[in-house]
Amino acid sequence: MHRLLDNRTALGLAFMLPAAALLLVFLTYPLGLGLWLGFTDARIGRAGHWVGMENFESLFDDSLARLSLFNTLFYTVVASVVKFGLGLWLALLLNRHLPFKAMIRAVVLLPFIVPTALSAIAFWWIYDAQFSVVSWLLVKMGLIDRYIDFLGEPWMARFSTIAANIWRGVPFVAICLLAGLQTIAPSLYEAAALDGATEWQKFRHVTLPLLTPIIAVVMTFSVLFTFTDFQLIYVLTRGGPLNATHLMATLSFQRAIPGGNLGEGAALATAMVPFLLAAILFSYFGLQRRAWQQGGGDK
Amino acid sequence: MSNIKRRDFLKISAGLAAGAAGGVPLLAEAQGQTWKPEKGAKLRVLRWKRFVQGDEDVWMKNTAEFAKRTGVEVRVDSESWEDVRPKAAVAANVGSGPDIILSTFDDANLYPEKLLDVTDLADYLGKKYGGWYDVCRQYLQPGGKRWIGLPLGCAGNAFVYRISQMKEAGFDSFPRDTAGFLKLCQALKAKNHPIGFALGNATGDGNTWTHWLVWSFGGKLVDEKNNVVVDSPQTLQALEYAKELYQTFVPGTLAWLDPNNNKAFLDDQISVTENGISIYYAAKNSQDPKIKAMAADIGHANLPIGPVGRPTELHLFFNQMIFKYTKYPNAAKEYLRFMMEKEQYEPWQQASIGYVTHPLKAYESNPIWTVDPKHTPYRDCMKIMLPNGYSGKLGYASAQCMADFIVVNMVAEAASGSKTPKEAAERAQKRAERYYKGLTRDFLSPLAGRGIG
Numbered sequence: 001m002h003r004l005l006d007n008r009t010a011l012g013l014a015f016m017l018p019a020a021a022l023l024l025v026f027l028t029y030p031l032g033l034g035l036w037l038g039f040t041d042a043r044i045g046r047a048g049h050w051v052g053m054e055n056f057e058s059l060f061d062d063s064l065a066r067l068s069l070f071n072t073l074f075y076t077v078v079a080s081v082v083k084f085g086l087g088l089w090l091a092l093l094l095n096r097h098l099p100f101k102a103m104i105r106a107v108v109l110l111p112f113i114v115p116t117a118l119s120a121i122a123f124w125w126i127y128d129a130q131f132s133v134v135s136w137l138l139v140k141m142g143l144i145d146r147y148i149d150f151l152g153e154p155w156m157a158r159f160s161t162i163a164a165n166i167w168r169g170v171p172f173v174a175i176c177l178l179a180g181l182q183t184i185a186p187s188l189y190e191a192a193a194l195d196g197a198t199e200w201q202k203f204r205h206v207t208l209p210l211l212t213p214i215i216a217v218v219m220t221f222s223v224l225f226t227f228t229d230f231q232l233i234y235v236l237t238r239g240g241p242l243n244a245t246h247l248m249a250t251l252s253f254q255r256a257i258p259g260g261n262l263g264e265g266a267a268l269a270t271a272m273v274p275f276l277l278a279a280i281l282f283s284y285f286g287l288q289r290r291a292w293q294q295g296g297g298d299k
Numbered sequence: 300m301s302n303i304k305r306r307d308f309l310k311i312s313a314g315l316a317a318g319a320a321g322g323v324p325l326l327a328e329a330q331g332q333t334w335k336p337e338k339g340a341k342l343r344v345l346r347w348k349r350f351v352q353g354d355e356d357v358w359m360k361n362t363a364e365f366a367k368r369t370g371v372e373v374r375v376d377s378e379s380w381e382d383v384r385p386k387a388a389v390a391a392n393v394g395s396g397p398d399i400i401l402s403t404f405d406d407a408n409l410y411p412e413k414l415l416d417v418t419d420l421a422d423y424l425g426k427k428y429g430g431w432y433d434v435c436r437q438y439l440q441p442g443g444k445r446w447i448g449l450p451l452g453c454a455g456n457a458f459v460y461r462i463s464q465m466k467e468a469g470f471d472s473f474p475r476d477t478a479g480f481l482k483l484c485q486a487l488k489a490k491n492h493p494i495g496f497a498l499g500n501a502t503g504d505g506n507t508w509t510h511w512l513v514w515s516f517g518g519k520l521v522d523e524k525n526n527v528v529v530d531s532p533q534t535l536q537a538l539e540y541a542k543e544l545y546q547t548f549v550p551g552t553l554a555w556l557d558p559n560n561n562k563a564f565l566d567d568q569i570s571v572t573e574n575g576i577s578i579y580y581a582a583k584n585s586q587d588p589k590i591k592a593m594a595a596d597i598g599h600a601n602l603p604i605g606p607v608g609r610p611t612e613l614h615l616f617f618n619q620m621i622f623k624y625t626k627y628p629n630a631a632k633e634y635l636r637f638m639m640e641k642e643q644y645e646p647w648q649q650a651s652i653g654y655v656t657h658p659l660k661a662y663e664s665n666p667i668w669t670v671d672p673k674h675t676p677y678r679d680c681m682k683i684m685l686p687n688g689y690s691g692k693l694g695y696a697s698a699q700c701m702a703d704f705i706v707v708n709m710v711a712e713a714a715s716g717s718k719t720p721k722e723a724a725e726r727a728q729k730r731a732e733r734y735y736k737g738l739t740r741d742f743l744s745p746l747a748g749r750g751i752g
Contacts, residue, residue: 043409043695044389044391044392044409046410062730063729064703064730128562129551129554130551130562130566146550147551149554150554151499151551151553152551152553152554153553157554237499237554237556238499238501238556240498240500240553240554240711241498241553241554241715242553242711242712242715242717243500243704254703255699255702257384257385257388258381258385258702259703260695260698260699260702261699
């Protein structure tokens, strides 16, 4: 026993055991179970049998599943790009010396703090075909003569849900990037100024390169959150109109729980994994492994 | 093979249970059968959350009365009706949870083997109260064999309309057929009174009226043998009709979820919609004098009859399931028996001003249906409704097709013009085939044998 406790390796393993157990029970097992269910015909109330790729083949033939894939990619790409742009812009603004700086920074976080289900309900009213405050205001101002059909027309609904997602996601990107900006040493900007760099050059050659590791992490998270969004769509449209806003996550739920087909729902969820992995790998290889970050020279 | 064994076992165990229970009735009711609750029995009930307050008040009062008489402690939890379905499924899946679940539509047909046989209870109540409506058997007595749950009724829908606006459009009474209904809607639209029906992924309101529409023209998702037959001339006719009807809709209905039509109606934005009695109830009890005054102007009518010549309505059917894992099957049966008896059921129906239509024929005479003539159309909802999944067998495929909004989407696509009726019907056909074809191998429970219709 003594010898075992003196052994650094054994001791190390023993200390890691609780954490490993937690990961196994609460992460690996559910994930593994989810993956396994995707290859079975499990239904609610009935254990499944292994059916191989059958669920995936059937989903590939399903026009609704294909539409949800398109919707999800569109939703993620547009929302993430805009969130990055707005978030970076906001971070740069907040990084300046503003009056009431601390308070403004706290306020900016609000959309992120409000539970999504609640802010989604607020948006549901804002987008209501009959009671929208936006439409009401514009009509009163005489700018439009009929209410805007925010959620009733496929493309309009796609952009409306994306706007709500952006509203919610920008603070996260902004605050994280702000944290990154604050780690950049002011001396670098001074040196650049001495070399006669313009504001744009300072941004392009000092800020951006030093920010890329943070950007990679933040945008990876942002893409993951957006790709797997559920609550917003579920409250706003349930995937309508004409399934134009059905994301893979909402369709997966619809098939698995109200529809009772756990296997197919799990398969849809599993089908999201390659896309998520691709996003992670892209940010890892594309943004993080610059030579200079590894201690090499700049090429 | 194993099924036969299991079924035999069920028969034996049900017989034993009935015998044991019948021997020592605890409640000395003047007539009828009782089930003696097990010693120290406690029950957990999960039900859908009330749509009208009176429902919950009297349900809880009846439950308290049951507890007082039998000494059985009953805990009632409620969840939004759409959340009950997954919870019930999980309870069935893991084999623990509430003893009794009040759920909706074809839930019981998804896991019939997990449910306690309540044939004795159903027979007793049916005999005592004039029999069950046909749709009860279609939902809960699959194959005409054992009862896998006890019907509670349905949240009936009817067309809710503004009497003054109908008269303004030149109609003295609400049309009884689909052709007349279209004319009314066009006349209403011309008077700037659009109508509105949910065409978004609205589980309740979207499904009920679109199924009625397709069925009323003779279209249906599947035939008696579960062959998908939705791409038919009858369906196309229905979709052409939907297209014309849509021209009279208020903007935005493609996004409507369940609450939208209530809000729009009470705000005077639409003249006709399909709903439960809850709009009338809300208007009648409103604190706002303007909305309260509207109650007098609200009329109700059963859904018009289409070319098939008979009612083709779909309503939110409610079942009561006792799960086999319960430790107190007799207490659970006794509870359901008590709640379904006239002394409890009728006051409960009255308190919810008829939001729930009864499954037992004798309750037609409940004064709630005649005290206000506006209640009367809701009286017959169970009598004239068809099960979702009509005219095939109920099970996974029927549940999935409805959960996937196949009929709602088809009608919405055709009505809005985003697809032609033919394209919409073909797409629905393909989507439904995925479920009915893909699942035939295992979804057809041996208990769901007989065709419906």
